Amino acid sequence: MRPVLRSVVALPVLGLLAVGLCPGAALAATADTSTTTSPTGSTGTVSNPFCSPALFRAAQQRAAQALVSRVTQLEALSALVEAPSSHLSPSDQSTLAHDITAVELPGIEALQPEVQQATTCPQVRQDAHAMVYDYRVYLVMTPQTHETIVADRESFAAGRLSALEPTVQSAIAWARAHGRNVTDAESAFGDMQARVSSATSALAGVAATVLAQTPTGYPGNAAVFLSARTDETNARNDLRSAFDDLAAIAKDIGVRGAGTAGSTTTTAS
Amino acid sequence: MTASHDEGGAMAHRVRRTASVASMALVAGLLAACGTTPAAARHVVRPPTTAAYPAQGAAPSSTDPLESPAAQQAVADVQSSLGAVDSGLAQVDTDLSRPQADS
Numbered sequence: 001m002r003p004v005l006r007s008v009v010a011l012p013v014l015g016l017l018a019v020g021l022c023p024g025a026a027l028a029a030t031a032d033t034s035t036t037t038s039p040t041g042s043t044g045t046v047s048n049p050f051c052s053p054a055l056f057r058a059a060q061q062r063a064a065q066a067l068v069s070r071v072t073q074l075e076a077l078s079a080l081v082e083a084p085s086s087h088l089s090p091s092d093q094s095t096l097a098h099d100i101t102a103v104e105l106p107g108i109e110a111l112q113p114e115v116q117q118a119t120t121c122p123q124v125r126q127d128a129h130a131m132v133y134d135y136r137v138y139l140v141m142t143p144q145t146h147e148t149i150v151a152d153r154e155s156f157a158a159g160r161l162s163a164l165e166p167t168v169q170s171a172i173a174w175a176r177a178h179g180r181n182v183t184d185a186e187s188a189f190g191d192m193q194a195r196v197s198s199a200t201s202a203l204a205g206v207a208a209t210v211l212a213q214t215p216t217g218y219p220g221n222a223a224v225f226l227s228a229r230t231d232e233t234n235a236r237n238d239l240r241s242a243f244d245d246l247a248a249i250a251k252d253i254g255v256r257g258a259g260t261a262g263s264t265t266t267t268a269s
Numbered sequence: 270m271t272a273s274h275d276e277g278g279a280m281a282h283r284v285r286r287t288a289s290v291a292s293m294a295l296v297a298g299l300l301a302a303c304g305t306t307p308a309a310a311r312h313v314v315r316p317p318t319t320a321a322y323p324a325q326g327a328a329p330s331s332t333d334p335l336e337s338p339a340a341q342q343a344v345a346d347v348q349s350s351l352g353a354v355d356s357g358l359a360q361v362d363t364d365l366s367r368p369q370a371d372s
Binding site: 143171239240 | 332333334335337339340343344346347348349350351353354355357358360361362364365367369
């Protein structure tokens with residue numbers, strides 16, 4: 001097989017473009033490729049050479065595989081959403097669970113028999129178009145789920161750190177009362193409070209904004225996901241710093257307290 | 270010094286050592302999460318808990334508040350959450366770098 005011809009046929013065998021996984025090809029789903037009329041109207045050229053009758057089975061199989069992959073992906077996302085360790089807020093968990101298991105999954109699964117029963121390229125292409133454009137499993141549902149989980153996990157961590165602040169304050173006071181120099185600990189505590197506050201601000205509205213995105217909003221909403229990632233990264237950095245502060249406080253109190261505690265216990269025993 | 274006093278002192282010493290090791294492990298874990306080397310962490314000693322002074326009958330209020338089970342649980346929660354956030358953000362990076370053709 002000549003190289004050029006082989007390269008032309010290789011992709012169709014994969015069926016990638018044939019079944020509309022590429023949006024450009026998917027747009028052609030409405031074209032009837034059983035004719036020899038090209039999108040430009042000229043004749044004598046197959047409108048989409050990637051789904052000819054000879055390649056129909058390969059295209060059909062590729063579409064079926066793509067659907068199976070999406071079912072697997074959605075099931076994985078569903079498992080993440082249901083996992084308690086995701087620390088999703090009840091409302092966010094409910095929204096994601098509904099979108100995944102009541103909209104996306106049944107929608108993709110409904111396309112599976114349709115693809116299996118298709119007998120023409122246009123039918124396969126139409127199903128592939130729906131698979132991509134109606135559900136956007138990889139480009140919307142997936143980042144939407146992951147980003148929401150990250151945002152809620154960060155909110156959970158920020159909440160835990162915030163709840164610890166009175167305890168840390170008490171610990172510093174406790175150390176001071178035991179004769180320790182807590183200057184550094186107090187400074188670290190101030191930074192810890194500021195970092196937690198900054199992280200909380202960065203996360204405000206992120207999950208809600210991400211959850212509001214829909215498959216039909218793509219590619220316009222790609223910028224929303226990028227912006228959310230930036231906010232989440234900033235929040236993560238703040239939370240890391242806050243946790244570092246907490247460790248520094250514990251270390252500071254511990255190191256300075258060791259000598260005092262040791263002399264005290266030596267006397268006591 | 271009586272024999273029973275020596276015995277009590279030895280027991281208190283053992284208890285203090287156990288408490289000290291446990292406290293060091295706590296802080297070592299805390300610092301490890303922040304990138305501090307274990308070697309550095311070994312030099313850190315937490316203030317003793319009331320368990321270190323059973324013979325004195327120290328009141329719980331004299332315990333370092335950060336030693337409380339609730340505080341330790343909160344620290345562990347934050348630590349595990351931050352680890353999960355890191356892996357979650359890595360996953361998001363993968364999601365957002367996915368080619369459009371693979372939609």
